[in-house]
Amino acid sequence: MNRIFSGVQPTGNLHLGNYLGAIRNWVDLQGDYDCIFCIVDLHALTLPQDRELLRAHTREVTAAYLAAGIDPEKCIIFNQSAVPGHSELAWLFACITPLGWLNRMTQFKEKAGKRRDNAGLGLYAYPVLMAADILLYKATHVPVGEDQKQHLELARDIAGAFNRQFGTDYFPLPEPQILGQAARVMSLRDGTAKMSKSDASDYSRINMTDDADTIALKIRKARTDPEPLPETVEGLQGRAEADNLVGIFAALTRTSRADVLGRFGGAMFSEFKDALAAVAVDALGPIASEMQRLVAEPGYVDGVLRRGAERAGEIAHSHLSEIHRIVGLLRP
Numbered sequence: 001m002n003r004i005f006s007g008v009q010p011t012g013n014l015h016l017g018n019y020l021g022a023i024r025n026w027v028d029l030q031g032d033y034d035c036i037f038c039i040v041d042l043h044a045l046t047l048p049q050d051r052e053l054l055r056a057h058t059r060e061v062t063a064a065y066l067a068a069g070i071d072p073e074k075c076i077i078f079n080q081s082a083v084p085g086h087s088e089l090a091w092l093f094a095c096i097t098p099l100g101w102l103n104r105m106t107q108f109k110e111k112a113g114k115r116r117d118n119a120g121l122g123l124y125a126y127p128v129l130m131a132a133d134i135l136l137y138k139a140t141h142v143p144v145g146e147d148q149k150q151h152l153e154l155a156r157d158i159a160g161a162f163n164r165q166f167g168t169d170y171f172p173l174p175e176p177q178i179l180g181q182a183a184r185v186m187s188l189r190d191g192t193a194k195m196s197k198s199d200a201s202d203y204s205r206i207n208m209t210d211d212a213d214t215i216a217l218k219i220r221k222a223r224t225d226p227e228p229l230p231e232t233v234e235g236l237q238g239r240a241e242a243d244n245l246v247g248i249f250a251a252l253t254r255t256s257r258a259d260v261l262g263r264f265g266g267a268m269f270s271e272f273k274d275a276l277a278a279v280a281v282d283a284l285g286p287i288a289s290e291m292q293r294l295v296a297e298p299g300y301v302d303g304v305l306r307r308g309a310e311r312a313g314e315i316a317h318s319h320l321s322e323i324h325r326i327v328g329l330l331r332p
């Protein structure tokens with residue numbers, strides 16, 4: 001069976017963009033693939049974290065996976081640092097990755113900013129750790145957003161370099177499953193900016209933990225233009241906010257923008273927003289309350305993570321023995 005690996009950083013404020021853009025797709029994949037879903041806490045350490053918040057967010061992301069319908073019996077759910085093989089394989093990969101490959105990574109340039117000499121080695125090596133995450137399990141498919149495409153290509157390059165250098169076909173070249181435009185959710189305050197956990201305004205996003213009243217209020221206050229909704233998808237051009245709200249409605253109801261406009265074309269936003277709020281509360285309300293319940297039960301969540309780390313650890317351990325043999329490390 002083909003194997004999926006994907007991960008989310010435990011940085012809090014999980015929102016509708018994370019749900020529609022990642023987590024909901026994973027729920028759909030779990031029947032067809034052998035799935036491993038990770039909370040990548042070591043990646044979070046590439047930037048400074050508060051230790052209590054890091055732990056709380058690790059549990060919160062786990063609760064979000066579970067509340068959204070990821071089944072810990074079907075999938076492996078665990079936090080990265082609980083399986084030490086990730087760091088170990090990252091080192092082995094670091095030894096075969098040319099600096100030139102890392103110098104091309106656009107996300108490092110963005111995150112490091114102007115003061116590149118002060119950026120941490122971890123931030124620079126981030127994509128090498130990501131390659132290790134995927135290849136430690138010999139995953140064949142990786143569902144990620146557009147922004148991770150370059151990192152995934154690097155993972156393929158590293159797998160190829162390893163195979164070539166050691167004369168083996170040990171690692172598969174993992175296929176990206178890029179989640180497209182349909183899953184891209186923009187800010188409720190600015191239809192040209194991505195919905196983001198770090199936006200100062202909480203009204204810019206619908207959090208996965210928002211209750212029904214909050215969801216409805218945020219949608220009612222969402223920015224729009226004064227025109228009624230267009231009749232066709234072409235009519236959404238140049239109307240970023242309208243496009244975003246119609247796109248959210250379509251994603252939540254698993255239809256297309258054209259279908260939504262077939263129903264609401266010509267309507268005023270007040271009417272459309274009421275319908276959107278109802279649809280959003282319907283889809284997210286139960287997830288939010290299940291998340292609240294799970295966050296209040298850290299013992300259960302930790303149990304899921306512990307069991308997941310055991311199962312992931314077994315695979316990692318057996319692959320690492322093979323990798324040691326291939327590389328020429330002695331296991332006395």
Ligand code: TRP
Pocket residue numbers: 005006007008009040043129130133134142143144148151
């Ligand atoms: N870099 C990814 C992100 O920020 C998270 C991640 C880490 C990941 N390791 C991964 C995603 C492995 C897919 C596979 O979104």
